[in-house]
Amino acid sequence: MNAVELNEELSGFGALLLASAVKSIYPTVKLGGGSVGEFGYYFDFEFSVPVKTEDLSKIEDEMKRLGKRAEVSVMEKTKSEAVKLFDKSGEPFLVELAGTRKGKIGIVKLGNTSVVADFAICEKSPSVVKLTQITGAYWKGDAKNKMLTRIYGVAFKSKDELAKYHEWQEDIKRRDHNKIGRELEYFTTDPMIGQGLPLILPKGARIIKTLQRWVEDEEEKRGYMQVYTPDLTKSDLFKASGHWTHYKDGMFVIGDERLDDEVFALKPMNCPFHIAIYKSQIRSYRDLPIRISETGKQYRNENSGEMHGLTRVRQYTLSDAHIFCRPDQVQQIFDECLQLTDFLVRSLGIQDRIWYRFSKWDPNNREKYIDNKEAWEKSEAVIREVLVRNKMKFVEAADEAAFYGPKIDIQAKNVYGKEDTLFTVQLDFALAEKFGLSYIDENGQKITPFLVHRASLGAYERTFAFLLEHFAGALPVWLSPTQAVVMGITNKQDDYVDEIFKNLRGKLRIEKDIRAEKVGYKIREHSKKKIPYLIVVGEKEREEGKISVRTREGSDLGTMNIEEFFGLGQFNAPTE
Numbered sequence: 148m149n150a151v152e153l154n155e156e157l158s159g160f161g162a163l164l165l166a167s168a169v170k171s172i173y174p175t176v177k178l179g180g181g182s183v184g185e186f187g188y189y190f191d192f193e194f195s196v197p198v199k200t201e202d203l204s205k206i207e208d209e210m211k212r213l214g215k216r217a218e219v220s221v222m223e224k225t226k227s228e229a230v231k232l233f234d235k236s237g238e239p240f241l242v243e244l245a246g247t248r249k250g251k252i253g254i255v256k257l258g259n260t261s262v263v264a265d266f267a268i269c270e271k272s273p274s275v276v277k278l279t280q281i282t283g284a285y286w287k288g289d290a291k292n293k294m295l296t297r298i299y300g301v302a303f304k305s306k307d308e309l310a311k312y313h314e315w316q317e318d319i320k321r322r323d324h325n326k327i328g329r330e331l332e333y334f335t336t337d338p339m340i341g342q343g344l345p346l347i348l349p350k351g352a353r354i355i356k357t358l359q360r361w362v363e364d365e366e367e368k369r370g371y372m373q374v375y376t377p378d379l380t381k382s383d384l385f386k387a388s389g390h391w392t393h394y395k396d397g398m399f400v401i402g403d404e405r406l407d408d409e410v411f412a413l414k415p416m417n418c419p420f421h422i423a424i425y426k427s428q429i430r431s432y433r434d435l436p437i438r439i440s441e442t443g444k445q446y447r448n449e450n451s452g453e454m455h456g457l458t459r460v461r462q463y464t465l466s467d468a469h470i471f472c473r474p475d476q477v478q479q480i481f482d483e484c485l486q487l488t489d490f491l492v493r494s495l496g497i498q499d500r501i502w503y504r505f506s507k508w509d510p511n512n513r514e515k516y517i518d519n520k521e522a523w524e525k526s527e528a529v530i531r532e533v534l535v536r537n538k539m540k541f542v543e544a545a546d547e548a549a550f551y552g553p554k555i556d557i558q559a560k561n562v563y564g565k566e567d568t569l570f571t572v573q574l575d576f577a578l579a580e581k582f583g584l585s586y587i588d589e590n591g592q593k594i595t596p597f598l599v600h601r602a603s604l605g606a607y608e609r610t611f612a613f614l615l616e617h618f619a620g621a622l623p624v625w626l627s628p629t630q631a632v633v634m635g636i637t638n639k640q641d642d643y644v645d646e647i648f649k650n651l652r653g654k655l656r657i658e659k660d661i662r663a664e665k666v667g668y669k670i671r672e673h674s675k676k677k678i679p680y681l682i683v684v685g686e687k688e689r690e691e692g693k694i695s696v697r698t699r700e701g702s703d704l705g706t707m708n709i710e711e712f713f714g715l716g717q718f719n720a721p722t723e
């Protein structure tokens with residue numbers, strides 16, 4: 148089912164009710180900040196007594212009581228007025244929050260409780276409030292700060308909306324890749340190996356390999372050249388690319404600059420390696436475009452608290468490519484990149500879940516962007532034309548480009564209702580120049596090429612997680628690690644089961660089940676494992692040389708011969 152959109156202004160009211168109710172029950176509590184989003188709302192507190200999940204219903208009751216009175220006022224204060232106000236009410240976190248703000252500060256007040264309004268508030272109090280979760284959170288999200296208590300909640304206009312919300316939450320649990328991916332034996336984790344470093348098990352590996360081969364084959368058809376580059380490199384490369392100055396904290400560095408002659412790092416990106424490959428030869432205008440692709444690992448030293456399943460990991464595999472082209476080829480390159488993503492997205496059956504975001508510069512924000520007005524204007528016009536001509540569903544986002552050029556992000560909403568970038572195509576006018584890249588044009592002049600960074604299927608781990616959640620584990624037949632399982636009604640048919648198994652092995656991914664278990668039990672078990680086709684054979688099937696086929700959804704497709712079985716679905720990766 149689709150994500151339930153939570154009204155942000157209603158959530159804002161909920162956050163204020165929450166802060167006020169907590170203050171009323173625990174007068175010594177110190178108020179932190181609050182926020183609203185696709186999760187509803189939260190507010191952070193420093194309690195002087197421990198507060199647990201059991202206490203939430205008491206807070207909810209107080210929120211309902213306050214909601215009925217609901218004397219809310221919204222005001223604007225100068226920084227010094229706001230600091231004075233919060234100082235007077237004995238709220239050190241709010242004093243700090245107001246002290247760091249620029250310009251006027253919005254404040255919302257309910258009864259005696261005032262907080263910094265980092266959220267908008269509707270006029271009418273929500274009629275239904277529900278607190279959903281209690282966790283710890285560092286003040287301002289910084290691990291060096293105090294750990295506060297964060298309480299999450301949702302707010303609605305009616306009980307019906309709450310019921311819909313509950314239904315959605317149940318659906319999310321059913322789809323959570325971190326749960327089903329483990330149940331279906333696709334991946335696991337081991338504390339000895341570490342957080343954000345999942346072990347992909349044989350069936351999960353089969354799925355990722357299938358995706359990877361498919362993407363690599365499609366890229367090869369489209370003129371990409373696959374390369375391998377090292378995971379490990381001397382820091383010199385990242386000093387030249389600028390990563391060392393801007394991104395060192397996010398990198399895994401091996402060695403110590405003060406002690407060692409050579410310091411190494413695990414690569415956070417593939418770009419500088421592909422640039423080195425481009426640079427390894429003299430390039431002529433006739434050689435361009437050059438499309439270098441790699442199924443490349445990337446490493447990010449992220450906070451261990453942020454790790455989750457296959458989506459927040461420290462090491463991932465990107466379907467990466469860098470295309471070096473002449474300025475007059477930008478249109479062609481964007482065109483082909485978009486056509487490839489469109490093909491992949493349609494083949495996966497997720498076209499209704501995605502849209503394109505065209506991220507542009509802001510001509511007035513000269514500090515943020517590389518100063519090349521002509522390049523920005525020309526290339527943005529070219530990219531817009533490509534989107535329009537290909538009839539792509541897109542939104543334009545001003546001031547969202549990378550500092551080095553405009554980009555197209557392929558956006559999707561995940562099952563949690565959160566917008567995420569799945570894949571991206573980015574034009575870069577800066578990096579080629581930084582590395583002194585060139586090609587020789589028809590007049591023998593050295594010209595700097597344009598560079599396009601592009602991920603066709605994004606990070607395999609993340610896309611895999613997205614697909615598991617989208618399909619609630621029941622992947623399309625061609626992606627299923629086991630496409631069919633054959634079993635006998637009793638063990639008397641073991642030899643016929645073996646015959647069918649050998650006949651189909653090599654043509655599709657098949658397993659046989661000759662355990663001494665009841666056939667009904669086996670059918671239930673394999674359906675739960677999301678195996679698309681369950682082939683059941685008894686004496687009748689053996690006599691006729693046929694098979695009976697059921698689906699994981701529980702439909703009985705009847706008796707058929709092998710040729711008819713192959714007509715049922717698409718067992719191989721789609722091609723254009």
Ligand code: ZN
Nearest residue numbers: 417418600601
């Ligand atoms: Zn790149």
